[in-house]
Amino acid sequence: MQPEQLIVLRRADIKAAIVIIIVSLLMIFESASFPLTDSYAGIQNAWYVSPALFPILIASILLICGVTLLFKGLAFVRAHKEIPVVRASQASRWRFVLLVSLISGMVFSWVPLIDFAISSFTFLFLFILAFYSDSPALQHKVLTIWTSVSLILLVLYQTSALSEGGRNLLDWGALLFAALMVGFFRQWAINLDCFTKWKTSVKTALIVTLVVCPIFRLGMLVPLPTEGIVIEKMVDAKYLIRDMWRGN
Amino acid sequence: MDILSSFYVFGGTLASLLSSPINILILVGASFFGIIFGALPGLTATLGVALLTTLTYGMDVNTALIALLGLYVGAIYGGSYPSILINIPGTAAAAATALDGYPLACKGQGGRALGLTTTASLIGTLMGILVLVMAAPWVAKMALQFTSFEFFLLALFGILISGTLTSSDLVIKGWIAGLIGLAIATIGRDPLQFFPRFTFDLPDLDQGLEVVPVLIGAFGIPQVINALRNKESLGAMQDFGRIMPEWSTLFKNRKNITRSSMIGIGIGAVPGIGEDIAGWVSYGAAKNTSKHPETFGSGEPEGIIASETANNACIGGALIPLLTLGIPGSPPAAMLLGALMLHGITPGPMIVVQDPGFLIEVTAILVLCSVAMWFNGMFLAKQVVKVLSIPAPIFLPVVTLMCVLGSYALGLNVFNLYMMVLIGVVAYFLAQMQYPISPLVIGVILGPMADENLRRALMVSEGSLLPFIERPVSILLLLVIALILISKTPLNQKLKDLFFHSFKRLKSK
Structure with a gap:
């Protein structure tokens, strides 16, 4: 050393x-x-x-x-007083803040409140895009948007007991947010000349969500943290297919 | 039962099991899913056996045992995959493997590391089986010599040895990490009087912290943050090399393999202690007896072979008290006990009288399971190692999601996720300051055992510490602990110098 x-x-x-x-x-x-x-x-x-x-x-x-x-x-x-102290670079600190914000936002705000499939997709898309694009401007944007939304969700989770209707509405809102993010960052990616990376981020987030959620929920029978408009429909579809298969 | 009839039962069981295509399919499938279970952070062998038990209800006993033991053997081995490839142990048992496996993968020899791991696991399992057949009653009797005094010292020894071995900076940092783990383990209601300790009136803390979220948080989160913050890539894919292990390396390690197997079997046979500690003790023994201990931690095959042989040998060891006394030797073995009872088998001393061939049948099934694990392992290693070619910014977010799901899956409690993040961030800072993380996790695992057994021991002796120095196993453990402590203090160097000076003086006279 x-x-x-x-x-x-x-x-x-x-x-x-x-x-x-x-x-x-x-x-x-x-x-x-x-x-x-x-x-x-x-x-x-x-x-x-x-x-x-x-x-x-x-x-x-x-x-x-x-x-x-x-x-x-x-x-x-x-x-060894004479040895100078080397500090970590500013960019590295920002990346650290973004990482902590992404992980804690997902765990403390999104997972307890939003349907797990929607949370997973949004989290994966923003996480992959921010680091795969390797653009500090895009990382700052993701940090601001993700932290703000996560804070709003956290306040909502801590202060109000949501009814089923309220939770469904929140799921739809989160789905709309995810779609908006995909669209919004598409333009950014085109401007930053990293459209392929945007495409990879969308594809990976979608494929992982579509593979992981059914495996855990339907294959291993592990209930997911929050089951809303997507997971509930997925479970219903499973039983519908099973009943059709059995000829009921 | 004499040796000839044992061989007859063994051969007969093997032939009957292999003659059924369904059995072979279940064997390969269970082993495959076991490996996947072990490889996914958070999904443990215990959880796998628990989930599979319900599915085996309609099967006959032998088929059910094929499925359960196949998954058990596969899961213990599977934990080494993420340890080697991304430095996140899939199970606590594979934590010691990461120390040398990951550096080897970073050098572009991920295939070699996986090949060595697969074969070392096979050898370890087979050695465990051999001892299970030959010395089950004797080993079980020895294991029962362990009382609360020895359990407390064994827990202390496990934490001390992992703290000492994994410290890359000051040794005291390894011990501090172990002590932090022990301190975390005191959170929750105490096991003897049910008194709430450090729960701060939070009901979620009453049960204490679960090991899986701590394991995932402590290993997974720092690895993700570190790699993405510093723009590090995963292990290198170049010079991938062959996956089939070099037999010469294994032959050179024959002493290491034998020693590690014996350590694994011995630790597995002691009730309540499992594969987690076996890997560490064996790694420590390999490092201490090596001619070049300085290469440990930088991709030394000896280290990988030691920890993987020991944790798989533990399976045979853990089955010894389970089958001969009805006491499970490790957490997955405890789950297996439940599954056996579900199928109308009550393990214990009477099983030898009631069903003399049962032990041999289990042995035959275990042999098949370990061979299936080897073939599956060799096939999967080639595929799994390709993850190293995926860019870290794509792969690590997916790993993070798996960490979230893994932490949640065992207890189905969102609070576990909060703990995972908190412990993950603390572990990241500790790792930045060169504190090893493994002793912290070992501390959380062994803490309740140390706490409960210390108090039980003192209750038996009515507060007297004398039994600690009156019991042979206890004295041996105390001596080893004292030697580890002394060898790492400045006093040791002074004593060494003093000894050599006096020796030189005597020689010159």
């Missing part, structure tokens, strides 16, 4: 060690509130059967390790 990288690592070690020390102290503090030698649920506790024993033990060792890491990091940084 280069000295420039090592100094960055040791500085990060110091920050991590401080977090570890704080967390282990909090853990010990919280564990102290667990029944130690008093009675719980009618049972007289001894220290060696207490639910606090293991967490206190782990947190104490973690605390020692944290302190050791802190001293090691401090000693290294003090001894």
Whole structure:
């Protein structure tokens, strides 16, 4: 490892060690509130059967390790003050923010609220297009649109209990959004001279959604997180075909 | 039953199973789906056996066993595919394989890595079967020597060894990762008194964190973020080479294979501990006994062979207590116990009396399953390795979607997905700071076992720590733990220097 990288690592070690020390102290503090030698649920506790024993033990060792890491990091940084610190590029940071936004938006906002097939398609299309096109302008656009929509969905999910009709309406809205995104980014792709990549993104997102959802829902009988206007119709179609096959 | 009649039953079972085309079809199909199950992050051997059990209800016992064991063997092996190709272990059992498998794939030798893995898995399974037949009662008796004291120390040993082996920077970081895993494992109601710990009044945390979302979050999310953030490609496709393993490499590794098989069988035979820890212990043993330990972690075939032989040898080992005592040796074996009972078979000491040929029949089925796994593996490896030619920005979003589905599928709980993302982001930062991720996952897996057994042990001894140094297996484990700790401290170097100086002085006199 280069000295420039090592100094960055040791500085990060110091920050991590401080977090570890704080967390282990909090853990010990919280564990102290667990029944130690008093009675719980009618049972007289001894220290060696207490639910606090293991967490206190782990947190104490973690605390020692944290302190050791802190001293090691401090000693290294003090001894190598002259080495300059290299920072990650701005573009790389943006890509990181976009990745976290895409994954957390999908999990925290789309999956609990929108039909899984629609969520999957939209997520895959925007995710693939943003990184396959490798255009910072397009990535910024995706970040802004996806984060805004995900935040709206999150607020909606947290603040209101939606009826079935409301959920269906939301699914239709999401489907319209997906179609709009496909159309909107088609123009962008043409302008950026990456129309083939746009086509690949649409195709991959569609094929994966059409393969994965039926395999999990119909093949492995795993219920999908949210089943709305697409998945419900797919399940209905399965039983309709089965009944027709059996001649009912 | 004497040896001749055992061979007679064995041959008879093989002939009768192979004479039915349906059985062969089920064998190949179950093994194939097992590999796919193992290869998809989040879908485990346990889940596969559970899902298949209901489908086997109408089958006769032997056909049902072909399907269940075929899937079990295939799933344990299948976990190595994503480990080698994209550095995301399909199952926790294949986590150690990623350490050398992925670097080998990055060097353009993904085919070689998969070939070695496939054959090592076959050899491991066959060795496990051999011991299952020859030494089942003896191994089961040995495994029962393990009490709460030893279980606690074994869990500690597993975390310590994976922390020590996987640290590319300071060793303390591996231990910290393991401790973080143990700390995460304390979330939820405690196993003895049902007291809620660190649940913050959230009902979803009462049951604690499930292993699968932690595994997927800790391995999958950092890999996706890292590759796309830094515009890295997947493993190289050039110099793809042959998939058939070089027999010379396997012959050179005969000691490694034998040792890893024995470790796998031994660990598999201990109830409650499975393939996850066997791979790590065996990898550690291979590294410590290697003439060039510095090459481990950079694409060393010895490492891949060690972990894959051990985790598949675990299958035979896990079946020993299952069939002879009725105690499952690993989580998928526990699921298998349920399936056997569904078919009217109650494993235990009486099975040898009631149905003397049953153990031999299972052995014959396992041999068929491992051969089917090898053929399927050799066929699939050629196809699966082509994923490396797919550009990362197309492939990794699909992997992310599979991670989401995999985390959700086992518990059908959206909360698991939230945990997956949180753990994934934390694991990404930890990985950036050169903390190994595997000890964290091993900590989450072994944490409940360590917690429960420590308290049980102390309950038995009424708070006394003396039994830890009075029991032979316990003393052995304590010594190994102490040796690992001492060997990684500055004190070790001082002791070494002191020893060599005194030796030199004595020699000069």
